[in-house]
C-alpha cells in the first residue's frame with residue numbers, strides 16, 4: 042500500500058483522489074457507515090437529500106474546491122444562484138451589501154454608519170493579512186475607525202461570513218484575506234447541483250480507479266517505529282503503508298499515538314482546539330417558506346437557506362425544506378439551558394422574518410451539530426498558527442483537514458490542506 046488515509050471527509054477524499062489520479066495505491070479508512078464526514082448527507086425513502094453539513098463553496102469557480110476539481114480534470118456544476126443573499130438585522134430582512142456602492146445604497150445603515158462601514162471596508166481591502174492574523178477584527182476596527190461600537194452589528198456580520206460570530210474573537214488576517222478574494226471574485230458562493238452528493242460521488246469514482254474506501258472501519262492506533270510510520274491498526278486488521286495521512290480534526294489524533302512521539306506545540310494546539318457547534322432546524326413544507334438566497338444574521342449567530350427552491354433534485358415532487366441554523370456560544374455546546382435558549386431564539390427569529398410560517402410547516406427535524414467548523418478562525422487558530430502537513434515530525438505521517446494549515450474558511454481549508462498534503466506525500470514517496 043502506498044498511502045493510507047484516515048477519514049473519508051472532504052480532505053481525505055480529495056487527497057485520495059489526487060493520489061489515485063497520480064497512480065498511487067490508496068486505502069481510505071472511515072469509521073462511519075458513510076463517506077463525506079461533515080459534508081455528508083443521505084437520501085431518505087420519500088426522496089429528500091439531507092445535507093447535514095457543507096452545502097456551499099465560497100468563491101465558487103475561484104475557490105479551493107473548484108480549483109482542486111480542475112486539477113483532477115473534473116468540474117463542480119454549480120447552481121445559477123438566482124436568489125440574492127440577505128441579512129437578518131434588527132428583526133428585518135435586507136439585501137446583503139457586497140460592495141462599497143451597495144453599502145452606500147443599503148437601508149441597513151444611517152449616514153454616519155455608512156461612512157464608518159465604507160471606511161472600514163477600504164481599510165480591510167488595503168491591509169496585508171499577514172500583519173493581522175494574530176489580532177482580532179475588533180482590534181483592527183479600533184485602530185482604523187472612530188467609535189467602532191456604533192457599527193458593532195455590521196462588524197459581527199462581516200466576521201460571520203467566515204463563520205466567526207463576534208468581532209472580538211475573529212482573526213482580522215483571516216477576514217482580510219477572505220474579503221480581498223471575495224470582492225474580486227465573479228461569484229461569492231457556489232452551491233453544487235444535487236448537493237454534496239455530486240462532489241462526493243465524483244471524488245469516490247476517481248479513488249476507486251486505483252484504491253479503496255472501507256467504511257465502518259475505525260483506526261484505533263497509528264503504528265510508529267524508530268520515528269517512521271509503519272501503518273495503522275483497526276479492530277481486526279493491521280494495514281502496512283509507506284505513508285499515513287490523518288485528516289480528522291486534530292484533537293482526535295491524540296488518542297491514536299503515544300503523546301511522547303508528538304511535538305509539544307502540536308499537542309497543545311490539538312488539546313486547546315476550539316470548534317464551532319450549532320443547532321439546526323429543517324422545516325418541511327409543500328411550498329417554500331421563502332424564495333431567497335442565504336440569510337446571515339448581523340449581531341445574531343443565525344444563518345438560513347432554502348435549498349429546494351433552486352434545486353428540485355433535493356426533495357420529492359411538490360415538497361420543500363428550509364434550513365435554519367443557530368451557532369452556539371463558545372464553550373456552551375454541552376449546556377442544555379443554552380441549547381434551549383438557542384432554540385427559542387432561533388424560532389423567534391424565524392417568526393420575525395416569516396410571520397405565519399408555521400401554517401406552512403408539515404414537519405420538522407431538529408439536529409444538534411457538536412462540530413461544525415473544525416477550527417474557529419480566532420487569532421490563535423488562524424492559518425499561520427495551524428499545523429502544516431509535516432508538523433507531526435514522524436517520517437511518513439502527514440496531516441490534512443480543516444484544523445490544519447489550508448487556505449480559506451471551513452470546507453475550503455479541507456480542500457486546500459489536502460492539496461498541501463498531496464505535495465508533501467508526493468515529495469516523500471519520490472525520495
Ligand SMILES: Cc1cc2nc3c(=O)[nH]c(=O)nc-3n(C[C@H](O)[C@H](O)[C@H](O)COP(=O)(O)OP(=O)(O)OC[C@H]3O[C@@H](n4cnc5c(N)ncnc54)[C@H](O)[C@@H]3O)c2cc1C
Pocket residue numbers: 047048049050051052053070071072073076077078079080093094095096097098099258259260261288289290293319321410412413414415441442443444450451452453455
Ligand atoms: C451544518 C454544517 C454546515 C456547514 N456548511 C459549510 C458550508 O456551507 N461551506 C463550507 O465550506 N463548510 C461548511 N461546513 C464545514 C465543512 O463541512 C467542514 O469544514 C468539512 O466538511 C471538513 O472536512 P474534513 O475532511 O476536514 O473533516 P471531516 O468531514 O470531519 O472528515 C473526517 C473524517 O474522519 C473520520 N474519522 C475520524 N476519526 C477516525 C478514525 N479513527 N478512523 C477512521 N475514520 C475516522 C470521520 O468520521 C470523518 O468522516 C459545514 C459544516 C456543518 C456541520
